[in-house]
Structures are given as structure tokens and as C-alpha cells.
Amino acid sequence: MQLTSQELIVAVYEMKGYAAVEPILVKLPQHKLIPFVSKIPEIGPFIENMPQETPKKSRSRSVKRVRNQLGQRSKEKEKPIPCQFCGEESIDFNNNEKIDLHYVLHCSMLTNCVACTQIIEVSSYTQHKLDECEKKADFKKCNRCLEAIELDFFEQHDTA
Numbered sequence: 082m083q084l085t086s087q088e089l090i091v092a093v094y095e096m097k098g099y100a101a102v103e104p105i106l107v108k109l110p111q112h113k114l115i116p117f118v119s120k121i122p123e124i125g126p127f128i129e130n131m132p133q134e135t136p137k138k139s140r141s142r143s144v145k146r147v148r149n150q151l152g153q154r155s156k157e158k159e160k161p162i163p164c165q166f167c168g169e170e171s172i173d174f175n176n177n178e179k180i181d182l183h184y185v186l187h188c189s190m191l192t193n194c195v196a197c198t199q200i201i202e203v204s205s206y207t208q209h210k211l212d213e214c215e216k217k218a219d220f221k222k223c224n225r226c227l228e229a230i231e232l233d234f235f236e237q238h239d240t241a
Contacts, residue, residue, distance in 0.1 A: 087198075091120045099123045115185050116198035125186050166190035166202065196220070 094102045099121065106114060106124065117124050162174035164183060167190045173179040184191050184200055192203050196216035201209045210220045210229035220229040223238060230238045 087116060091117070094121050116193065118185055119193040119195065119198075129182060129186065164188055164190075 090102050090105060102121070103123075106117070106121075106127070111128060114124055114128055118128070159172070161170040161172050162180075163170045164174065164180070166184075167188050169183070169188070171179070171183070174183065185193070190203055191200050192206060193199070194201055194206070194209060194214055196210065196219060197214050199209075199214070207222075207227070207229045211217060211222055214220070219232055221232055221235050222228070223230050223235070225239075
């Protein structure tokens with residue numbers, strides 16, 4: 082079994098803790114840290130305090146649409162902008178980096194896919210894993226609960 086560098090970092094974190102991976106993580110640019118947020122909780126505050134940059138990770142179509150709309154509203158910098166997903170309003174959302182951080186760290190209506198780390202809406206998470214995820218072959222739909230279950234755990238899930 083060959084691990085990706087991200088999987089290796091997470092494995093070291095799980096075995097040795099944050100102190101063991103911190104020297105590696107502090108050297109990574111912000112957009113490379115975002116996939117670790119759901120697996121290494123200590124990264125959240127670290128990312129928020131980093132100098133801002135434009136993330137280069139792909140996003141779901143709805144997130145791209147929101148960023149385009151925010152770009153059109155750049156003239157309205159004084160007005161609070163609502164998050165299109167959760168409704169939270171902030172003047173900071175006029176800044177693309179700030180809205181991206183909100184999407185990744187704080188928006189209750191978005192989550193990171195555990196398989197591909199793409200930011201997606203919670204309401205379409207199961208559908209994403211079954212149809213859109215780059216690792217969709219790793220999931221199967223349970224006919225009982227209708228959730229997308231990892232193939233490695235499907236038999237155990239199905240008999241429970």
C-alpha cells in the first residue's frame with residue numbers, strides 16, 4: 082500500500098500528535114493546508130492567522146458561483162455580505178480569502194469530502210460521494226439507510 086504525502090502526514094499526526102507534524106505544516110502554503118482541516122483540528126486557528134492568499138483548490142460549482150457573485154459586488158464594500166449557504170453576514174465576506182476561510186472553517190452548511198477533500202454542501206454530500214467524487218468507486222449506496230458507505234466497511238455496515 083502506497084500512501085500519499087497527505088495520508089502520511091495524517092498518519093504521523095494520529096500516531097505522534099500535532100507536535101510531530103507541525104514543522105512540516107508550517108512550511109506549506111495556506112491552500113495546501115485546507116485539506117487537513119477536517120483531520121487535524123489544530124490547523125484551523127493556524128490557517129486563520131496566516132497571511133491571506135487565493136486558494137487554488139477546485140470547489141463545487143455552487144461555491145464558484147458565489148465567488149463570481151461576490152466579485153460583482155466588490156463596489157459595495159461597506160455592506161455586510163451574507164454567506165449564500167448558511168446566511169451568516171459579514172463585511173469581511175467582501176474579501177475572497179475571508180469568504181473562502183468561512184467556507185472551509187466555519188460554514189455549517191459546507192463540509193470537506195473525506196475522500197477528495199473538495200468543499201461541498203452538506204445536503205449533497207451523499208450524492209457527491211456516489212456521483213461526483215474523484216474516488217466515487219470507493220463508495221456504495223446502502224439500500225437501507227441510503228447513505229454512501231465506503232466499500233471497506235460496507236459489509237460490516239450492511240449486517241449491523
